[in-house]
Amino acid sequence: MKLETIDYRAADSAKRFVESLRETGFGVLSNHPIDKELVERIYTEWQAFFNSEAKNEFMFNRETHDGFFPASISETAKGHTVKDIKEYYHVYPWGRIPDSLRANILAYYEKANTLASELLEWIETYSPDEIKAKFSIPLPEMIANSHKTLLRILHYPPMTGDEEMGAIRAAAHEDINLITVLPTANEPGLQVKAKDGSWLDVPSDFGNIIINIGDMLQEASDGYFPSTSHRVINPEGTDKTKSRISLPLFLHPHPSVVLSERYTADSYLMERLRELGVL
Numbered sequence: 001m002k003l004e005t006i007d008y009r010a011a012d013s014a015k016r017f018v019e020s021l022r023e024t025g026f027g028v029l030s031n032h033p034i035d036k037e038l039v040e041r042i043y044t045e046w047q048a049f050f051n052s053e054a055k056n057e058f059m060f061n062r063e064t065h066d067g068f069f070p071a072s073i074s075e076t077a078k079g080h081t082v083k084d085i086k087e088y089y090h091v092y093p094w095g096r097i098p099d100s101l102r103a104n105i106l107a108y109y110e111k112a113n114t115l116a117s118e119l120l121e122w123i124e125t126y127s128p129d130e131i132k133a134k135f136s137i138p139l140p141e142m143i144a145n146s147h148k149t150l151l152r153i154l155h156y157p158p159m160t161g162d163e164e165m166g167a168i169r170a171a172a173h174e175d176i177n178l179i180t181v182l183p184t185a186n187e188p189g190l191q192v193k194a195k196d197g198s199w200l201d202v203p204s205d206f207g208n209i210i211i212n213i214g215d216m217l218q219e220a221s222d223g224y225f226p227s228t229s230h231r232v233i234n235p236e237g238t239d240k241t242k243s244r245i246s247l248p249l250f251l252h253p254h255p256s257v258v259l260s261e262r263y264t265a266d267s268y269l270m271e272r273l274r275e276l277g278v279l
């Protein structure tokens, strides 16, 4: 198994992209419509924010989950006991956003949502009829105007040597949502689990966009599209002194969307958040 980078503008891009998702749960796109200068600016300005004390004025809200999540309360992945080595900020357009960071991050939120909607159309088009028939409404409609779609700005700080035994930047996990849109980070480290159990590096050429299937699309497609485990490993050598910033957009359907006979988007999310101990 290998993760190929697919040229978004190639004649057969949609078909190849969906084949890659089906095979690996991941798809990597070059030449896509999201400009990398915007992503670069966001990385730079949010790095400064994470380096400042101002972040503490935006401490997350327990009910609404917008705002800053410090490393001390950061996530422990499902099935793990050691916390990830990361801090992050949850951006929702209706939530709190530092004024000086608002314009760029909301511009990105909008562009990435537009791309996600197009890619969901690709996925629907290249799904076999019997899988398509399982979708309660067209996939792009599931995320249209959803206030649940979450943009997370992640900061993995430089390694200090005092990390808890066994802790890594992001322990192996699957995403809960429908799909995730992730620009390549400013440092490598993202890996995906292959069918044979080995870990593959996700190509990290700056400017590409990585898309992965989440549990909700796995559920809605009755397992046809796999929600694959992925993780972020710790840097080695001189890279230890470097921060890593990444920017996943988790596309969440509107809560009332029916995913399967068993779940709506809302009942699914609640079950998963309860498991994670977030609720």
Ligand SMILES: O=C(O)CCC(=O)C(=O)O
Pocket: 152, 154, 170, 175, 182, 185, 190, 230, 231, 232, 246, 247, 248
């Ligand atoms: O930082 C990354 O590259 C990936 C982060 C991730 O998988 C997540 O937050 O769900």
Ligand SMILES: [Fe+2]
Pocket: 173, 174, 175, 230
């Ligand atoms: Fe993830």
